[in-house]
Amino acid sequence: MHDKHISSAFDRDLEALQALIMKMGGLVEASIQQAVRAFLDRDLDLAEQVRTTDRRIDALEHEVNEEAATVIAKRNPMATDLRTVLAVMKIANNLERCGDYTKNLAKRTTALAHMQPVAEAAPAIRRMSRDIEAMLKDALDAFAQRDAELAGQVIERDEDVDQMYNAVFRELLTHMMEDPRNITAGMHLHFIAKNMERMGDHVTSIAEQVVYLVTGEMPEERRPKSDDTSFVEGNEVV
């Protein structure tokens, strides 16, 4: 039962796992683009496609988990090799969560189609999504190339996403206060922005896993904490 750990066999297994991650990552990128385009264009058919993509992402995560368990059982990888397989599982989980958030964006797009648009929020959401797409692309490249420096840059860029979210939060509050008819739409837009910000956190987690893989250490004081909207004081929008 115990295969000896044959380096080339393990490496082949690992390459197969990594290929699955890259495939998942590509789908998540596509899914973000679809979901944001559907949101901006109020395109309900495209929003529907996001759900289909999300099911494929879920299926791939399942496949990664099964394959990873098989690799561990068959090859009994030690130290770095084991760490790599476990990191791959975590990355798959982070990607799957990103897929969930894009699906949620698609759902809210369907709801928002019936409401008057809060136009000011759209450019901010678009900007956030572009940043997140770019971060995800770099995080996946960093993973493929074991590039801790690039991964480190991704982690730092999460700050920008957080700041954009905080700006959107304040902006939406203003619109809601100005006109109560904006409240329902404002709440949905707010969740969309929050989910973007959370996607940024998951991409950051992927980058952290890459740093851990390369250096054997988690980046110090895991990512700077994100959401400072709980520090909006009083009932004023600061």
Add this chain to the structure above:
Amino acid sequence: MHDKHISSAFDRDLEALQALIMKMGGLVEASIQQAVRAFLDRDLDLAEQVRTTDRRIDALEHEVNEEAATVIAKRNPMATDLRTVLAVMKIANNLERCGDYTKNLAKRTTALAHMQPVAEAAPAIRRMSRDIEAMLKDALDAFAQRDAELAGQVIERDEDVDQMYNAVFRELLTHMMEDPRNITAGMHLHFIAKNMERMGDHVTSIAEQVVYLVTGEMPEERRPKSDDTSFVEGNEVV
């Protein structure tokens, strides 16, 4: 290097891992209670304690991950044993996420202390938290006793939490529309309710892991989807 898989040694390791999970679970339960009491009583000192508890939860998750990796490397567990270790890691991750949500509740409690209370939200938040605590307790018991039936009940009860959340969402919208001075507090309360709902999802994930551990299959069609607030139509509160 290759220890043979000695059943009793593996079992001892597994028990140690499970003890860590139960310890984490206990801390998360305490943390939910602290955070909700701090929120209800506007007790900022207690809110501060939640952060301390969260750091201990984070440290325990790290310990679980390290221990689990060591067990896998040392014992090369197969099939069910490996599945158990991987499930333990996932459960630790779910517990850690619950800890994050209680920390967020504590943060928002600090923010809300400066605002006029939206009294109607408090009982609903309290009810949600009680349900989640009870679900968590049962999920941990189900894990300790490998009780798939109890775990199945936990999964079903997540529906109630989701429904409570949807009710809170609608109630807060009403208050925000009635009086714009409620908007900022309403947004925070809304996030608190949403985070409770997400905690319910994580507890459900724990229960799903238990089902998977006992039966070898994930419960069919992973949990019914939670948040139907994206189906509030138009600008009316239905």
